[in-house]
Amino acid sequence: MSTLVAPTPEAGSKPAQILEAAGKLFLDHGYGAVSMDAIAKTANVSKATLYAHFGSKDELFRAMVARECKGQTMAAVCEEARTLEMAEGLRLVARHFVTLILSPQALAGYRVVVGEAHRFPELASAFYDAGPARTMEQVTAFMVDLDRRGLLAIPDPQLAAEQFVGLIKSHTHLRFLLCLSERPTEEQLTRVVDGAVSLIIRGYAP
Amino acid sequence: MSTLVAPTPEAGSKPAQILEAAGKLFLDHGYGAVSMDAIAKTANVSKATLYAHFGSKDELFRAMVARECKGQTMAAVCEEARTLEMAEGLRLVARHFVTLILSPQALAGYRVVVGEAHRFPELASAFYDAGPARTMEQVTAFMVDLDRRGLLAIPDPQLAAEQFVGLIKSHTHLRFLLCLSERPTEEQLTRVVDGAVSLIIRGYAP
DNA sequence: GTCTATATACAGATAGAC
DNA sequence: GTCTATCTGTATATAGAC
Numbered sequence: 518m519s520t521l522v523a524p525t526p527e528a529g530s531k532p533a534q535i536l537e538a539a540g541k542l543f544l545d546h547g548y549g550a551v552s553m554d555a556i557a558k559t560a561n562v563s564k565a566t567l568y569a570h571f572g573s574k575d576e577l578f579r580a581m582v583a584r585e586c587k588g589q590t591m592a593a594v595c596e597e598a599r600t601l602e603m604a605e606g607l608r609l610v611a612r613h614f615v616t617l618i619l620s621p622q623a624l625a626g627y628r629v630v631v632g633e634a635h636r637f638p639e640l641a642s643a644f645y646d647a648g649p650a651r652t653m654e655q656v657t658a659f660m661v662d663l664d665r666r667g668l669l670a671i672p673d674p675q676l677a678a679e680q681f682v683g684l685i686k687s688h689t690h691l692r693f694l695l696c697l698s699e700r701p702t703e704e705q706l707t708r709v710v711d712g713a714v715s716l717i718i719r720g721y722a723p
Numbered sequence: 724m725s726t727l728v729a730p731t732p733e734a735g736s737k738p739a740q741i742l743e744a745a746g747k748l749f750l751d752h753g754y755g756a757v758s759m760d761a762i763a764k765t766a767n768v769s770k771a772t773l774y775a776h777f778g779s780k781d782e783l784f785r786a787m788v789a790r791e792c793k794g795q796t797m798a799a800v801c802e803e804a805r806t807l808e809m810a811e812g813l814r815l816v817a818r819h820f821v822t823l824i825l826s827p828q829a830l831a832g833y834r835v836v837v838g839e840a841h842r843f844p845e846l847a848s849a850f851y852d853a854g855p856a857r858t859m860e861q862v863t864a865f866m867v868d869l870d871r872r873g874l875l876a877i878p879d880p881q882l883a884a885e886q887f888v889g890l891i892k893s894h895t896h897l898r899f900l901l902c903l904s905e906r907p908t909e910e911q912l913t914r915v916v917d918g919a920v921s922l923i924i925r926g927y928a929p
Numbered sequence: 930g931t932c933t934a935t936a937t938a939c940a941g942a943t944a945g946a947c
Numbered sequence: 948g949t950c951t952a953t954c955t956g957t958a959t960a961t962a963g964a965c
Contacts, residue, residue, distance in 0.1 A: 549755020632838015683893035688885040695847040
């Protein structure tokens, strides 16, 4: 399993500038549509310098994805949710999750990784491990906790976790992926979140 | 709204050969990774002929997506499902839907359209109208029917339809999009379908 | 309509000076 | 380590013969 843990270059250094430029461009326009020239230009760096730090376009792309994967976690929220009343805890998790996946960065990352999954299968795999897989683990653990406390009756916590995130992504995520909507309205968010929470509670009531 | 209704060339003709080759290659490797040379070669046609029928790579790409969008509909199944017992009807719809979205063609199309959504926003929009939007309409109509017959109590049929498809896509769809799995096992399908159906039934029980 | 051959541009990657 | 200048392949698109 190829990890996505790349050594973070110190802020302000040339590699950091390059990674930042690469992130902006790749995420906005996709892998194929961005040239190394454009990245060098955006980073205020010569192309030779670029190649001195990243051996190829592939390598730079991988490093960029690794960088973007960091800091997108549900761990803290799932911990906090355990201390709340059930419906409130579920709503907190759902709310955090929907905000995360509809953020412009997450959407752009999703687009580019999905679009290049055929060409970079190991990258897709590493992205999955670093992002969605960890999220699923954390949400599953939350479901196990609800079951243990007797608040819900969940025979298959992993299935329940998958259903929960499926309910939240629902149809909305696709609409945003396809650039049909720009920003979620407060109303949209509430509708999806409340719908998912109440369906899970009614469906898994003890 | 740009429709995706392109005149279908007669089978066996040069345009048909070209579209078929373009479909194969674009869907397998993505827009950026496929050259017009490769398409011409695969179609057993010269590049000049190719340009005689399709003015540019963009145009060919659009025509290909239009072609691939045809024939993927849920209409017939949703009709049939109305004649069945509730759980069986839901299961039929779910089963058909999951089979549809996990088919290699649908996955490949999804990947390429999502990956290029930034560059071809109107195409993404047309794809949405031709595929997902129509599916949602049909599933929503099915939900309305279940409510009218008093089998379920569904105050917001559109939300329920979105939840139903969300439950079915769940986490599985992402795993397939990222090329982490090749073919769904019978067990996977049953698990997702039964889980979605029973959650909807319990959640919307009158 | 279809082909061979080519124009033109730009991509990724490198050589060599500083 | 960083730059300017360049090599080399290949991409899209077209000209002109048949």
